[in-house]
Amino acid sequence: xxxxxxxxxxxxxxxxxxxxxxxxxxxxxxxxxxxxxxxxxxxxxxxxxxxxxxxxxxxxxxxxxxxxxxxxxxxxxxxxxxxxxxxxxxxxxxxxxxxxxxxxxxxxxxxxxxxxxxxxxxxxxxxxxxxxxxxxxxxxxxxxxxxxxxxxxxxxxxxxxxxxx
Numbered sequence: 001x002x003x004x005x006x007x008x009x010x011x012x013x014x015x016x017x018x019x020x021x022x023x024x025x026x027x028x029x030x031x032x033x034x035x036x037x038x039x040x041x042x043x044x045x046x047x048x049x050x051x052x053x054x055x056x057x058x059x060x061x062x063x064x065x066x067x068x069x070x071x072x073x074x075x076x077x078x079x080x081x082x083x084x085x086x087x088x089x090x091x092x093x094x095x096x097x098x099x100x101x102x103x104x105x106x107x108x109x110x111x112x113x114x115x116x117x118x119x120x121x122x123x124x125x126x127x128x129x130x131x132x133x134x135x136x137x138x139x140x141x142x143x144x145x146x147x148x149x150x151x152x153x154x155x156x157x158x159x160x161x162x163x164x165x
Contacts, residue, residue: 052087053085053086053087053112054085054086054087054141054142054143055083055085055086055087055088055089055090055110055112055140055141055142056083056084056085056089056142056143057081057082057083057084057085057089057091057138057140057142057147058081058082058083058084059079059080059081059147059149060079060080060081061079061080062079062147062148062149062150063149063150063151063152064077064079064149064150064151064152065152065153066122066132066151066152066153067153067154068153068154068155068156069124069153069154069155069156070124070155070156070157070158071124071125071126071127071128071155071156071157071158072124072125072158073124074121074122074123074124075121075122075124075151075153076119076120076121076122077119077120077122077151078117078118078119078120079117079118079119079120079136079149080115080116080117081110081115081116081117081118082113082114082115082116083110083111083112083113083114083115083116084112084113085112085142086112087112087141088109088110088111088112089109089110089111089112089114089116089140089141089142090109090140090141091105091106091110091116091118091138091139091140092139092140092141093105093138093139094118094136094137094138094139095136095137095139096120096134096135096136096137097134097135097136097137098134100122100123100124100125100127100134101120101121101122101123101134101136101151102120102121102123103118103119103120103136103138104118104119104120104121105118105138106118118136118138118149120136120149120151122134122151122153124155127155128155128156128157128158129155129156129157130154130155131152131153131154132151132152132153132154132155133150133151133152134150134151134152135148135149135150136148136149136150136151137149
């Protein structure tokens with residue numbers, strides 16, 4: 001496979017050089033222009049890469065323990081954050097490890113220094129007796145591009161919970 005690639009590349013170079021050899025003079029202006037474009041492109045990429053602003057997300061808390069709830073109750077928590085980066089923060093998605101947990105991220109970009117919230121709602125229906133450990137994955141234009149949040153607690157059965165009237 002490698003030998004075929006080398007042979008193909010060599011053949012392509014010969015085909016390109018053959019017309020220049022026949023006229024007795026190579027067209028170096030095209031080669032020079034192509035080299036300048038590559039050099040200028042690489043220089044531009046390197047300089048812009050160093051100057052590229054990046055968003056950063058900093059949460060007040062990345063985990064929340066809601067304690068104990070009775071099966072059927074809904075738990076709602078707000079994870080507050082700040083964009084501590086130099087570019088607008090764009091949250092592409094926030095997903096939970098289970099359908100019983102629904103995160104709602106902001107839709108609009110958060111400017112550098114700005115704050116935002118991700119609201120998470122956990123529905124404990126059908127989860128009596130469970131220890132809850134849910135993960136919320138936030139995908140954004142940050143480095144790294146994912147941030148993990150956690151929601152923990154315990155779901156009690158009606159018999160274990162407070163007396164209802």
